Amino acid sequence: MSILVDRNTRLVVQGITGKSGSFHAKQMIAYGTQVAAGVTPGAGGTKFEGEVPVFNTVHDAVKNAGVNASVIFVPPPGAADAILEAADAGVELIVCITEGVPVMDMLKVRRALEHKLNNGVRLVGPNCPGVITPGQCKIGIMPGHIHKVGPIGVVSRSGTLTYEAVGQLSAINVGQSTCVGIGGDPVNGTDFIDVLKLFNEDPQTEGVIMIGEIGGGAEERAAEWVKANMKKPVAGFIAGTTAPPGKRMGHAGAVISGGKGKASDKIAAFEEAGIRVAPSPAQMAETLMAMMKKG
């Protein structure tokens, strides 16, 4: 088992002929993901790499290629449109990689998809590395080769810090069930809690690494949920202890504003909920392993 994606996932790549879309489509195919279709308006009828059928619309891709998941590489001005198109076409899992989507667009997207998101449709991102179930399906831009099949779920707001956690796990020969990057934007589709719920019910997942960062209150809410509901050990890390207030640290969502979103508050919330916090980002895997040996 795993969460969100597996070997049966049939993927459509929105923006497949763009620079990063085409590069990562090839990487995903090489990993073994079933890339069943691409979408580029106006390029319908052609084939990507001589194999993957390209359609003008996501509706065509759903109808003719039976896709059930989408990954979006469309640049920021068209990203909200692409998300809404995928949802309208009936795609169940939408992963938006695009960085730099205006917050106002995401407010409207979240509101428009409210009903669908409460009824099984899932949006991951934007501004995220994607979702990977090692050995089965990679949707996104993460380096596939660092992953191993195994019992640990990883959920994170950061891309390369997720790779860091995965690298630490794989280095001690501990594999991952599924790794989910929920993205670094202030308004996103999937929250920590959504992913934790899935890991809690997934028989393959035995422990979870949760990586947060400064800004917003998602970590605090997740900690509360963990305290009340989580049956599995969770270790965590919060990036940005040394970040100054009022400055956006790379991610649009990583900013301490009005005294809210500080790392110290999030770390306290984690500890209060029994989530063991790694003393440094180099010790995420060992922190979880120490918990799991005791439990």
Next chain:
Amino acid sequence: MKIHEYQGKEIFRKYGVPVPKGVAVKTAAEARAAAETLIAETGIPVVVVKSQVHAGGRGKGKVYKGGEVVARGVEVVVKGGPDAAADAASRMLGGNLVTIQTGAEGTTVHTAFVEQGIAIARELYLGMLLDRDSRRVVVMASVEGGMDIEKVAEETPEKILKEYIDPVTGLQGFHARKLGFALGLTKEQVGKFAVLLSGLYKMFVAEDCSLVEVNPLIVTDKGDVMALDAKVNFDDNADFRHKDWEALRDLAEENPTETAAKAAGLSYVALDGNIGCLVNGAGLAMATMDIIAHCGGEPANFLDVGGGATEEAVTRAFELILQSPAVKGIFVNIFGGIMKCDVIAAGVINATRKLGLKVPLVVRLEGTNVELGRKMLAESGLAITPASTMLDGAEKITGLVKAAS
């Protein structure tokens, strides 16, 4: 992105949000002319001269020249008309304004805003911002106008009224009525408040704001409702659909290294320490700062070269870090991922050769072709210290910087 009060009020006017008449000035002569015009047009002998800097707390701030306090951040010119306005502006302009938000070093006043005087009956607070938890624009209002609103929120949260706006239907009349009557406005004033609020919300959405604050929002002695201040922040992600923002930027208010980084497509934030950091990915870049502090060092910057670090980005990033004289050592922490480590190693080696590095350099590489990358660094003949993990790297650079000082 932040803009000045006078620019914010210009946009307010466009959306029908009432503001006093005012003119932005760069010299004392311009201030005199502005005051003459305002006094003639309004018939009010009082004008207000306000320093235009991005930091808040201007009203209580002090302007320094040569170590002496020469002006307040905001001066009300009750008597003396245009000459007194010119005098206030001449003291403010070119001075160093220190407020609770600027820190002790302060910020230079390049522009002043001369505004008509207004007889104030009540001072209120009005703010709009994007609430990420509810995923709504939230409107906040309070009778505690003119105060430090963060302090009010902390000490007396019940004094801040909030309305969450559904993006589908937008701001409705009832939102304005609920807030207006709760603020103790009369029926006529609530009507005026509703017009102002509706304009402000339209502006917030159309101009891709992330924050709009009016502190104070005033009721005049004639019962008019008016924005006496304007703090406006934009969502940088939306800059592609606002070509006019470029003209609103004030480069004097920005850190020059941060501006250069932005132009090069890098994300950089200057910090107070002495260990330069070069990292790919925002989360890892923050974590790198944290681990340096964990090892007893002090990071000099946040720098994200992007998830897929390229050779050019690495070279440009090195140049930026080395512009700071405070930097006594550099830690490169790259999780290569899809980018190959040998390519990144080549970038580090080329940048080091080109720039003639004189401070210790520790490099931690991880990802594809990591062995080849490390071998290239070792064989480069350059004084590059390799690290096996980010903890190892942080310990090494902290040790090297301490040993050198």
